[in-house]
Amino acid sequence: MEHHDRVVILDFGSQYTQLIARRVREAGVFSEIHPCTLPAAELKALDPKAIILSGGPASVLDPDSPGLDPAILSWGVPVLGICYGMQLLSKVLGGRVSKATDREYGRAELEVMEGAKLLDGLRSQDKHQVWMSHGDHVDAAPAGFSVIARTPSVPIAAMACVERKIWALQFHPEVAHTDDGDVILHNFLFKIAAVKPGWTMASFVESTVADLRARIGDAHVICGLSGGIDSTVVALLLHKAIGRQLTCIFVDNGLLRVGEREEVIGYLQKHTDLNLVAVDAADRFLSLLQGEEDPEKKRKTIGYTFIEVFDEEARKIKDVKYLAQGTLYPDVIESVSFKGGPSAVIKSHHNVGGLPEKMNLALVEPLRELFKDEVRKVAAELGLPDYIIWRHPFPGPGLAIRVIGEVTTERLEILRQADRIVQQELHASDWYRKVWQGFAVLLPLKTVGVMGDDRTYEHVIALRVVDSLDAMTADWTRLPSEVLARISGRIINEVKGVNRVVYDISSKPPSTIEWE
Ligand code: XMP
Numbered sequence: 001m002e003h004h005d006r007v008v009i010l011d012f013g014s015q016y017t018q019l020i021a022r023r024v025r026e027a028g029v030f031s032e033i034h035p036c037t038l039p040a041a042e043l044k045a046l047d048p049k050a051i052i053l054s055g056g057p058a059s060v061l062d063p064d065s066p067g068l069d070p071a072i073l074s075w076g077v078p079v080l081g082i083c084y085g086m087q088l089l090s091k092v093l094g095g096r097v098s099k100a101t102d103r104e105y106g107r108a109e110l111e112v113m114e115g116a117k118l119l120d121g122l123r124s125q126d127k128h129q130v131w132m133s134h135g136d137h138v139d140a141a142p143a144g145f146s147v148i149a150r151t152p153s154v155p156i157a158a159m160a161c162v163e164r165k166i167w168a169l170q171f172h173p174e175v176a177h178t179d180d181g182d183v184i185l186h187n188f189l190f191k192i193a194a195v196k197p198g199w200t201m202a203s204f205v206e207s208t209v210a211d212l213r214a215r216i217g218d219a220h221v222i223c224g225l226s227g228g229i230d231s232t233v234v235a236l237l238l239h240k241a242i243g244r245q246l247t248c249i250f251v252d253n254g255l256l257r258v259g260e261r262e263e264v265i266g267y268l269q270k271h272t273d274l275n276l277v278a279v280d281a282a283d284r285f286l287s288l289l290q291g292e293e294d295p296e297k298k299r300k301t302i303g304y305t306f307i308e309v310f311d312e313e314a315r316k317i318k319d320v321k322y323l324a325q326g327t328l329y330p331d332v333i334e335s336v337s338f339k340g341g342p343s344a345v346i347k348s349h350h351n352v353g354g355l356p357e358k359m360n361l362a363l364v365e366p367l368r369e370l371f372k373d374e375v376r377k378v379a380a381e382l383g384l385p386d387y388i389i390w391r392h393p394f395p396g397p398g399l400a401i402r403v404i405g406e407v408t409t410e411r412l413e414i415l416r417q418a419d420r421i422v423q424q425e426l427h428a429s430d431w432y433r434k435v436w437q438g439f440a441v442l443l444p445l446k447t448v449g450v451m452g453d454d455r456t457y458e459h460v461i462a463l464r465v466v467d468s469l470d471a472m473t474a475d476w477t478r479l480p481s482e483v484l485a486r487i488s489g490r491i492i493n494e495v496k497g498v499n500r501v502v503y504d505i506s507s508k509p510p511s512t513i514e515w516e
Contacts (some may be wrong), residue, residue, distance in 0.1 A: 012056030053085025232325030254282025255398030405444030
């Protein structure tokens, strides 16, 4: 395998650690996150070309706070400390850190001193906004360090010891609220550390496949394939790594959209020799959902039934040791931090929560460091077609949480027909790719209308279209009124049983994207 210069990020538990890794990847550089407890000898063996110390929630003034082996600073490998990382460098090298009376959180205006290579070439040099999020700060830099930037409230907002190649920032260059954060990270990577770029999504695929092959050996792996982009990419990566030692299980729960099963399964069967088992369990799911109106009970019934069906199928396969999941970074609620190390607490993926425990399987999650848009790039690298790459997220419980109230075959069918029109019109108007998600919801009420000369008394469809980056927050999409008009007109004319369409104009929070 081609060798890449490696940057190691030592994680002190910041919520932004993954974002640092992502920015380094965007710069075309291979990066790895390791817990800050990694012994110095193991870190050295990784041969890092640069080391970044992340932020973190602890205070270096606390005696139990995570530390740094000073040996690391004597290797001559360039080091960049961010926030907690900066305070730690100061502590280890004999500077002074003090507790702020208030936590500073938000934007601050940075004043850059002369000759600061790290802060060269900022496009907005005179009014440079940076993002602060800290309690403590350095108020006396260690001997040999110079102050390279300040803000009105933080006299040492950045410091450096050029000879020792140690640089530190009190603010976060990795977040979007810091102007030119990319310039700062590029300065560190390329001008200071002279790291060679060359890492691409193709390298990600290559190294992930090699790692999976090494880890799994000749064991068997099962993977729940939902038809969504995440599980499809996981399946293809594993297929590349271990071929037919992987079995994918697709559970048709009867809650899918029009054409869903055929599109994904059809594609995979046509283009790969993936071991794929499709289980028809629609009747089982629908009969268990009968009479149930409570959203949480509906979700629980579906989750529980999914686990049962999946378990029954998986037991037919011999020597299974691993369960593969398409967990992405936003699904991981705690980073692999110093508290967790190898046993970091993660949120079980909501679709298969409880499965690994029940089946006593180890987890394989090759996408857990990626964000959704990066998964789409991996998908493109794997040659998946656009209609799979750009498919909107679809929840595990499927249309059941979009048929508000009781789920029946008849109501599902009305929703399916309405949803098909929504998808078609979003595509036709070129809005499909611009939005995070767009779908129809069937409301549990009927309203009066008039068709021709007749009074009607029929269902209401709500249209939900949202913009979002990661589904944690979202805003309703300002769709042009012509598009709204077409969708509404077509649904009312073409879908039997619907005489009214409304548009959901709520943001998340306080509303959620799905209605149940
Ligand atoms: P909410 O409704 O919580 O949705 O704002 C956020 C995002 O998550 C999707 N979603 C799910 N995805 N299993 C999933 O795989 C689920 O149980 C589930 N519930 C919500 C939702 O479509 C949106 O993109």
